[in-house]
Amino acid sequence: MLEVIDLVKRYGEVTAVDGVSFQVAAGEIVGLLGVNGAGKSTTLETIVGLVTPDSGTVTVGGHDVRAHPEQARAHIGFAAQDTALYPRLTVRENLRFFGRLTGASRHDADARADELIGLLGLTEQAGRLAGVLSGGEARRAHVAVALMARPRLLLLDEATVGLDVRTRTHMLELVVRAARESGAAVLFSSHYLAEVEIICDRVVIIHRGRVLADGTVAETIGRHAKSAVEFTFGDGTRQRHEVSDPAAELPALLARLDTGAGAPELKSVNVLPASLETAFWALTGEEPAGLVEEVA
Template sequence: MRTTPRGSTPPTDASIDVRGLTKTYRSGGRGGREVRALAGLDLAAAPGSVLGLLGPNGAGKSTTVKILATLSRPDSGTARVAGHDVARDPAAVRRSIGYVAQRPVTDPMGTGRENLVLAGRLQGLGALDARSRADELLDRFGVAHAADRLVKTWSGGMARKLDVAVGLVHRPQVLFLDEPTTGLDPEARAAMWSEIERMATGDGMTILLTTHYLDEADRLADRVVIVDAGRVVTSGTPDALKDQLQGDGVTVELADARSAAEAAGVARGVPGVVDVAADGRGLRARAAAGATALPALLAALDAAGLDVRAAGLSRPTLDDVYLRHTGRSLEEANRVGAGAGPDAGDPARETTEVAA
């Protein structure tokens, strides 16, 4: 679905242009320790493209979106959205964007239609226009049959579609989707992916998509920016990033996590095996010639008395890209960041800053 040539770079007239953003929070309020959420972040998105911001929980993704949506101020750096500076002209930015946060924004005690009409009126639409736009979006997202039911009775996938529809009610130039498919079942995720593709290709909308789902970024994004600890570790088209990793991915499943940790040490001594990491009961690595390296690795593990349950080879993935640049898998990084809230240094109890 990608609308820009793979391998291309964003033009100078980027719809989103971020340079050197930094942001520090105090964990636990006054007197708490400082937590650096962003540490000099740069990114850009071409008009009509999907930019995937990929990283684990606590990487700085939600903090970035809040700043671009004028809901928080950076400590330093600049950001322009739809040609407007987020610090100098926040009102113009808000008129140009739609923002779909991680948490639901609709009123569960209102109907789907009521939620959309209210959103339209808040965006300055007249009563008739707001109702007409609500009907249009209900049809578009396939939820017209439930338009007059309370949202609390909707399924999770339907309610998430309504959140996105609210963000589109005023026809924004730029749409921010912050973890839009978290918690959805596979069918609902697939439906949301199709709608995101339609918005980019059919509507010409620029979309910033934050996610920690590798398959989601690979499927939807024209370009991917991988962030870790508030910094960009690498960026490019999904294909270009994967092509940088020559050779094969090697995966081995061990009997238990302790065996996997020991196996990692054995694997590092096998010629041709690189980028070794233990992940739970699994072992991940790369090899320039997988068909040769895998038998040698299995022989070394057997000699060390380690019980191998399964093994295989694969072509490079975005998780391999993440592992190469950070030294850990995205799954492992998410486990480390679990419990830190939507973003490290961005606790749920923090009061949202709204730019004046």
């Protein structure tokens, strides 16, 4: 459904996307991962035609995004990081309006709006002006807009930011339903690795504009992840050490810690099993701080 081949985008001397290639099939959920500035949002914006690449191709449903933008965009539902709602329209009016823009009849737009209001827990907010919604409420309404046309390709850029655990769970269930029941191809950009492990079939890890890994969650963990021991100190600093056997290697790691005068106090020791988080850390060499959040 989506094919990205050798995508390159430069801003002056900065190469934001550097030869990115991947695919997303119908009914598949692919997690797009990377720290801020890795090139995720630029990639998504190029797919929808908001950004013109310097080279490379993007096809959606067999349509080249640059050569046939209208045909390609007709298949896409996109929820960007920044919410895009008309503040002086109610939630229901926003959904109906965007539904009508996709060519739906008034009856179908009304029915789909009511369906999504129920699915995303927006019943109490349906009659409120979008401009007075909380951040989490606006995020839900924003994603609902992307789902109005039952897109064949659903692009979600940090769709669960600011949501409470219960609402996030409902959102994830809806994303899975779009793929499994409706056959949508889903590209799911997220900083929450726990939820990526739960719902994604594959992950694409981008770092400094390049793809470092592309495979199933299990494959990515198996190829790149190691267990780790993380020390947190009183001054807020952390040290992370990759290990093969945490129980066996922990005493030696503790013995090597600086305990002299002026050294920060050790506050906690955390053993991290091989996971998508440790795979990400091993691949990028960067601390995935802010990328990990527990999903209940």
